[in-house]
Amino acid sequence: MANESATTSASPVTPAMKQHFDAWGYVVVEGLLDESTLGAIEDDYAAALDTFAEDQFAAGQLSSSYAHLPFRQRLMKVIAEGVNWSQHFDISLPHSVIRHDTPIHTSEAVFNVLTHPRLLDAVEAFIGPEILCNPIQHVRIKPPEDLVPLNQRGGLLVRVGWHQDQGVALPEVDQTDMLTVWLAITDATVENGCLCVVPGSHRAGLSPHCPGAGPAGDLQIPSRFVGGRDGAQPIAVPVRRGGALFMHRLTQHASLKNVSSDIRWSFDLRYQPIGQPTGRPAFPGFVARSRAHPETALRDWRTWAQLWADAREHLAERELTPFHRWSKDSKVCA
Numbered sequence: 001m002a003n004e005s006a007t008t009s010a011s012p013v014t015p016a017m018k019q020h021f022d023a024w025g026y027v028v029v030e031g032l033l034d035e036s037t038l039g040a041i042e043d044d045y046a047a048a049l050d051t052f053a054e055d056q057f058a059a060g061q062l063s064s065s066y067a068h069l070p071f072r073q074r075l076m077k078v079i080a081e082g083v084n085w086s087q088h089f090d091i092s093l094p095h096s097v098i099r100h101d102t103p104i105h106t107s108e109a110v111f112n113v114l115t116h117p118r119l120l121d122a123v124e125a126f127i128g129p130e131i132l133c134n135p136i137q138h139v140r141i142k143p144p145e146d147l148v149p150l151n152q153r154g155g156l157l158v159r160v161g162w163h164q165d166q167g168v169a170l171p172e173v174d175q176t177d178m179l180t181v182w183l184a185i186t187d188a189t190v191e192n193g194c195l196c197v198v199p200g201s202h203r204a205g206l207s208p209h210c211p212g213a214g215p216a217g218d219l220q221i222p223s224r225f226v227g228g229r230d231g232a233q234p235i236a237v238p239v240r241r242g243g244a245l246f247m248h249r250l251t252q253h254a255s256l257k258n259v260s261s262d263i264r265w266s267f268d269l270r271y272q273p274i275g276q277p278t279g280r281p282a283f284p285g286f287v288a289r290s291r292a293h294p295e296t297a298l299r300d301w302r303t304w305a306q307l308w309a310d311a312r313e314h315l316a317e318r319e320l321t322p323f324h325r326w327s328k329d330s331k332v333c334a
């Protein structure tokens, strides 16, 4: 599918949705990804899982490749055997150690989601038509949380703690109009671990974050700082498959525990105006749409995949610079 920067008919974001976002720091827009894009993602990940499971079986890490099982059941069997697929399916590099062969899933189907015209129409409604795809991005396929072995409880597999996306980037991002787009590939429900937000918290500034304090060993805002200016309480935000939750970079959010018997699958992406800092300069962003200079938009998924391969090559076996600004030792974390 060619992802031309053509505008689809009406914007998926109504003025009322825009007003809701401005007032509360978040809004859900349903029906952004069509079934053919979603189906292509499912096929792409089923093929990736097939390769992964066969490799792990051949290496003696799995007792079976579970080739007869459908995708979801197959994934759950793999995790139940203690084999972690999360980095193999993610679309970013890790923050800890990067090697020359660290896996990353940069496929055509994923690129077609990142540059999907209807998704970009929605993004345009919030940040304007000069759009950079920010490299802070993940694909999270979360199994029922109790299936996840203790030594694999990272943010790609289990619920994450309260944070603001501005807080998990470097300070250069503070003036950047970074927009988070959290896309549901499966229906996201309270039971399977959808996100929660504090409505209006984007107006109360950046809260302190404590490294390692969250349920996934992630950064977390201490509980006394969670809440809106007017004492607003968190609310859960279910999203139907193909829809997205849009969030301001200062909106406080967390995910719920997946207590269902099935996976919860999402893409979390970020977009921003071209020319502003990304908050993660070691990783590659790209122009997803430009109405002023359409020729600068990236159209070839292989070029995008190569940008990540080049970043990995550059960062491999080096001491990585921090990905955020917080210290465990700060007084608020005591």
Ligand SMILES: O=C(O)CCC(=O)C(=O)O
Pocket: 140, 158, 159, 160, 165, 180, 181, 182, 253, 254, 255, 266, 268, 269
């Ligand atoms: O999907 C999750 O559980 C967390 C996502 C998140 O924090 C984000 O999209 O910014």
Ligand SMILES: [Fe+2]
Pocket: 163, 164, 165, 253
């Ligand atoms: Fe987040």
